[in-house]
Amino acid sequence: MTKKITISDVAKKAEVSKSTVSQFLNERFDYMGDETRARINKAITELGYQPNVVARSLKLKSxxxxxxxxxxxxxxxxxxxxxxxxxxxxxxxxxxxxxxxxxxxxxxxxxxxxxxxxxxxxxxxxxxxxxxxxxxxxxxxxxxxxxxxxxxxxxxxxxxxxDNERASELAVNHLLENGYKKIAIVTASLTDSVTPRIERINGYKKALEKNGITVQEEYIKGMELDSFDQGLDELFSLDIKPDAIISGNDLSLMEILKYTFENDIRVGKDTGLITVDEVSFGPIHSPPLTTIAQPxxxxxxxxxxxxxxxxxxxxxxxxxxxxxxxxxxxxxxxxxxxxxxxx
Amino acid sequence: MTKKITISDVAKKAEVSKSTVSQFLNERFDYMGDETRARINKAITELGYQPNVVARSLKLKSxxxxxxxxxxxxxxxxxxxxxxxxxxxxxxxxxxxxxxxxxxxxxxxxxxxxxxxxxxxxxxxxxxxxxxxxxxxxxxxxxxxxxxxxxxxxxxxxxxxxDNERASELAVNHLLENGYKKIAIVTASLTDSVTPRIERINGYKKALEKNGITVQEEYIKGMELDSFDQGLDELFSLDIKPDAIISGNDLSLMEILKYTFENDIRVGKDTGLITVDEVSFGPIHSPPLTTIAQPxxxxxxxxxxxxxxxxxxxxxxxxxxxxxxxxxxxxxxxxxxxxxxxx
DNA sequence: CTGAAAGCGCTTACAG
DNA sequence: CTGAAAGCGCTTACAG
The missing domain is CATH 3.40.50.2300 (Response regulator)
Incomplete structure (x- = not known):
């Protein structure tokens, strides 16, 4: 690396002090005469000077x-x-x-x-x-x-x-309106009580209750992404299977889609599916995926x-x-x- | 913000010089006695001192x-x-x-x-x-x-x-092996001659020629993402339509899938489709998508x-x-x- | 309008 | 084993 040009080099070349160069750099042009300003400008371009923001940060504490x-x-x-x-x-x-x-x-x-x-x-x-x-x-x-x-x-x-509870409410209401009655919710692990997951489940419960539907605890699944297969197996082995799934987010959606694909469960027909998080392939999936988008x-x-x-x-x-x-x-x-x- | 603790504060508290504290920070412990070392260590933890890497960077020029x-x-x-x-x-x-x-x-x-x-x-x-x-x-x-x-x-x-040419070669050979004969390639705009696009097209041509197939220029489409619809319309209006498409990358794939979806073109059946770039939904798309993955x-x-x-x-x-x-x-x-x- | 000086928080020869 | 001093490249009162 060729050595760096500093403010001193500019000052020397322009035959002014470092202070004045600094004022120039900070665009406080009333601190100098017009010709001084021009000289500094010339020196900077000729030398290809670039201020060192590390030094600046140190001084400015920002x-x-x-x-x-x-x-x-x-x-x-x-x-x-x-x-x-x-x-x-x-x-x-x-x-x-x-x-x-x-x-x-x-x-x-x-x-x-x-x-x-x-x-x-x-x-x-x-x-x-x-x-x-x-x-x-x-x-x-x-x-x-x-x-x-x-x-x-x-x-x-x-x-x-x-507003995570609202997200679930949107999902539940939409599913109910479309004739689904046994709605499950599937999210990533709840052990760390990550807010969105907790709130989405709470919102789901509240929305069901508001619609006079009893919450079935077996319809609520929170698990690590790598045990979704097992969890979904459980869900779909219930005596009374759910007829729709709310996916907690985009990553859980991927697991659910993998599962339905591998198990020939037809999304839309065999099970309704809605996910929180809009996904790029939502519109081109078959069937296209209903989603709850976050702004x-x-x-x-x-x-x-x-x-x-x-x-x-x-x-x-x-x-x-x-x-x-x-x-x-x-x-x-x-x-x-x-x-x-x-x- | 409460004021920051500096190396001076540590030095004062530990009753040593800044130099010695600095040596401590840089783990050059043979530059100090054991008790000095302990005193500095104590001072640092008691003060909750965190070195300022901006100052360090300025000095070290790194x-x-x-x-x-x-x-x-x-x-x-x-x-x-x-x-x-x-x-x-x-x-x-x-x-x-x-x-x-x-x-x-x-x-x-x-x-x-x-x-x-x-x-x-x-x-x-x-x-x-x-x-x-x-x-x-x-x-x-x-x-x-x-x-x-x-x-x-x-x-x-x-x-x-x-190895972009190799990517196209893989695609072409695979398509030919699967009975496709009229292979088109569709990529994002070629006006800026972005290497991968150019090379993928070159590789496509070479691979066809190697297989004794004449390159049809109408089967090569390079266009802005927002004019894919038009370009694909052209492609599928040709007298002799292609029976397979190579997508240049993941973004062009999205456009192609949008197009085939909207125009009820059945991927796999009506047209073969392979894309450079592995995509998250590749395995769960219907049909699952053949891809050329980059490492x-x-x-x-x-x-x-x-x-x-x-x-x-x-x-x-x-x-x-x-x-x-x-x-x-x-x-x-x-x-x-x-x-x-x-x- | 311009410059000398101090200082930001570190590091590193150098001296002892 | 330890410290005083100079310096990294800037900025900013302050003096003139």
Missing amino acids: TSTIGVIVANILHAYSTQVIRAIENVCNENGISTIICNADDNPQKERKYIETLLAKQVDGLIVVPLKGNLEIYKKLLKQDFPIVFLDRLVEGLDAETVIL TFEMGMEVATILLDKIKDKKLKQDSVVHRHEPSLIIRNSTKKEGEPSE | TSTIGVIVANILHAYSTQVIRAIENVCNENGISTIICNADDNPQKERKYIETLLAKQVDGLIVVPLKGNLEIYKKLLKQDFPIVFLDRLVEGLDAETVIL TFEMGMEVATILLDKIKDKKLKQDSVVHRHEPSLIIRNSTKKEGEPSE
Whole structure:
């Protein structure tokens, strides 16, 4: 590597002080005469000078960078939300460092530490169970942080999250309206009491009750992704089989579709199917899949906007507001008993 | 924010100099007595001290961070390769900053500049057309950079890339073996001569010729994703329609599936279909989709390993090696004329 | 309008 | 074994 040009080189070449060059870089042009300005400009382009933002960050105690830690990047939700976050950050001249905790609290912890050591100006996190103390510490020192998708038990923090109960309600009502009566719900593991899963099940129960239907506990399945086959076997071996399934998210949907495919269960005909999370292949699946879409773009925008506001306005105390977003129903054919085309 | 603890605070508390604390932080314990070491350790934990890596980076002229710029994050290829890159970087204590150029050379240029200003130690880029000069400049100053997925015309740089011609050959041979005779290839726009698209078409032509089949130019379609409908209309209005389609990548596959779905063209029966890029729903689509998988994980590992080696070993001149990776054929039912189950 | 000086939080020769 | 000093490349009062 050829050696880097620094502000000193520019100052020397333009025959001014470093201070003045710095003022130029920060566009405070009234701090210098027109010809000085021109000289500096010339020197910069001739030398191909690029400021070193590491030095700048050190001095300013701000890196114009935020960290985003998602629990699991495999969810389409994560990538979509991340894209929205990046959009608003970009527009504001903020860089983002994305980290995938891979559902592992240790990893998450390590990422938080690394990001803090890197002096990020703020953090967006889809939290995992087990790092409560760290979150608390950060909140106590008023470090800018906003949570996404999940509530943390015992923590009073600003969070952007889906109205999960409403999502289930949409699903249940839609299924009932289409003549399904024995509705099951299948989600990923409940052992870590991940908010969306818990709330979606609660919403499912409430919606059934509202419709005067008794909740059957056997119709509620929460399990690790790799034991879906077994769980679905159980479900479909019940004396009274369900006639429709609500899938908790996109990853559980994949497992369900694998299962129905392998076991020749015809979606739509043999079982209704609706999933939370819109999926890319929803419209082209046969039958096309009815889904409950999350407004991922909106949610990403909001969480980023909140964080950037917090960063700008440091005095702004952490207010522990929970921002709920509305899911929306996308009706396609997997919830039509006859499986006839919708057009 | 409560004020940050610095190395000075630790030094004061432990009653040693900053130098010694620094030696401690860098685990050079033979530079101090055992009790000194213990005192420092105590001070650090009591104060909850976290080193500031920005300051460290400034001094060391190394940020332990690399930048990754992908042309378009929407490709499954991008996200998979990124995950592999992150894995090897993580293992080596290197952070990654991911940027999505969104097929926009200006954006790519801006990202490169931002990343350089942030003093990243190296760059992995899936290049776009139009930034040749920047690449050249970086290579000339021996800045560690490795390219991925695409060759840059006029540039002699280390690149990790699929054996795209082989991918097409696999596809063509497989289709021919399964009785398809009139094979078309459909890819995203060719106007920017993106390497994989060009090479896949070349490979397609070569493979046909090798099999003694004349190339029909009408069977080769390269177009923007949003004009696929029209292009496919043309294709299926030909006097002699193709009986099989090779899809250039995952995004073009989506368009093709949308088209066949909307036009009631039965994949497998009415037209064979094979795509480069394995897709999540491949196995559960009806019919299940035959694909040509890229070894994305391997490719990500290799590109990261090469870059980290370059960074470690600065003298290592840029060697312009092109590392080709083998695609593999995953046979499923979309290339079976009868559409019968494969089991 | 311009510059000298101090300082951001580290690291690393160097001296003792 | 330990510390004082210089320096990484910036920014920003402050003085003139």
